[in-house]
Amino acid sequence: MTAVPKQHRAAQVKQKDGKLEIVTVDTPTPGPNEVLIKVTASGVCGSDHMAVSGLMPGVPYPMTPGHEVVGKIVSLGKNVDRNLWNDGTKVGIGWNGGTCQHCANCRQGDPTGCQNSKVTGILKDGGHQEYVVADETALVRLPDKPNMTDAELAPLLCAGNTVHEALLVSDAKPGDLVIVQGLGGLGHLALQYARAMGFEVVALTGTPGKADLAKKLGAHHVFAASEDDIAAEVKKLGGAKAAIATAPSGKAAQELIPLLSRYGTLVVVGAPFDGKPIEVSIMDLLGRRTVRGMTCGHAPENEKTAKWSSLSGIKAMVNTFPLDKAHDAYEETQTGKPQFRNVIVFD
Numbered sequence: 001m002t003a004v005p006k007q008h009r010a011a012q013v014k015q016k017d018g019k020l021e022i023v024t025v026d027t028p029t030p031g032p033n034e035v036l037i038k039v040t041a042s043g044v045c046g047s048d049h050m051a052v053s054g055l056m057p058g059v060p061y062p063m064t065p066g067h068e069v070v071g072k073i074v075s076l077g078k079n080v081d082r083n084l085w086n087d088g089t090k091v092g093i094g095w096n097g098g099t100c101q102h103c104a105n106c107r108q109g110d111p112t113g114c115q116n117s118k119v120t121g122i123l124k125d126g127g128h129q130e131y132v133v134a135d136e137t138a139l140v141r142l143p144d145k146p147n148m149t150d151a152e153l154a155p156l157l158c159a160g161n162t163v164h165e166a167l168l169v170s171d172a173k174p175g176d177l178v179i180v181q182g183l184g185g186l187g188h189l190a191l192q193y194a195r196a197m198g199f200e201v202v203a204l205t206g207t208p209g210k211a212d213l214a215k216k217l218g219a220h221h222v223f224a225a226s227e228d229d230i231a232a233e234v235k236k237l238g239g240a241k242a243a244i245a246t247a248p249s250g251k252a253a254q255e256l257i258p259l260l261s262r263y264g265t266l267v268v269v270g271a272p273f274d275g276k277p278i279e280v281s282i283m284d285l286l287g288r289r290t291v292r293g294m295t296c297g298h299a300p301e302n303e304k305t306a307k308w309s310s311l312s313g314i315k316a317m318v319n320t321f322p323l324d325k326a327h328d329a330y331e332e333t334q335t336g337k338p339q340f341r342n343v344i345v346f347d
């Protein structure tokens, strides 16, 4: 087995509304159904805010955030299936920190809704540290040679999987018109997946000047709210079978509903922290339209996203930070500064 140090460095928030501080912690021994992972990359997601601010009830401080984790197994508990996992297996961990397999949701085939799951990096320690323990059921098998760096791979484990799942549940088929609203961390991945899935892709941006980038990422059409009559343009194209709202704003999401064709679906994925609702016109719904939300899936779903991304050349655009700068990386995501994804990388 790989040698494991007794202690390691972690970016930890000590209490509600705290700051990410670099501390030295004891490296835990994995329990019978757990593994210890040496982290190589840990994506910084806007939802790290739920751990740092205490927005999610029950955060057991001190807490190490990070739910887009890539690394290698260095130690295994005695019950872990050696046919699946071993010393050196390349793995990831996403939002879902594991499934109990016996609660009502697990038994009804919805492990993502596991009532006993602990969210990685919010209700149990996550990846903004050199070593992290993970439940066997939370492990995402990652391609050994994914055709991207671990930093480019990490954001696929929350942001990437979320928008991939959103497109899958939209019921849009190849050739259908699909709108991706926003060109940030979620949107830049959604454009790539939408193109690879065979849709006619519309990118909606808040500001002009992003057309070249949006087209490079897969958009066939790019409209900017400030200079195009978006409703008229989308109508000319026949209306959208699906719209993926990535901006964390109820108002921005509701503006997409009239752009949908009959049987069109709006899928919201960006979590608004302002608590403002979406207002939906009943007349729009009577056009047989659907409004629904999507979150990150559980480990096997994440595995498919990672594998498909690797096969299709889809990867995140990232800025990397050393662990020492974890708080800066986090702060930037809260102020909307990074255009794409910030990722903490390790040696």
Ligand SMILES: [Zn+2]
Pocket (backbone or CB within 6 Å): 045, 046, 047, 048, 067, 095, 158, 159
């Ligand atoms: Zn996330």
Ligand SMILES: [Zn+2]
Pocket (backbone or CB within 6 Å): 099, 100, 101, 102, 103, 104, 105, 106, 107, 111, 113, 114, 115, 116, 117
């Ligand atoms: Zn369960």
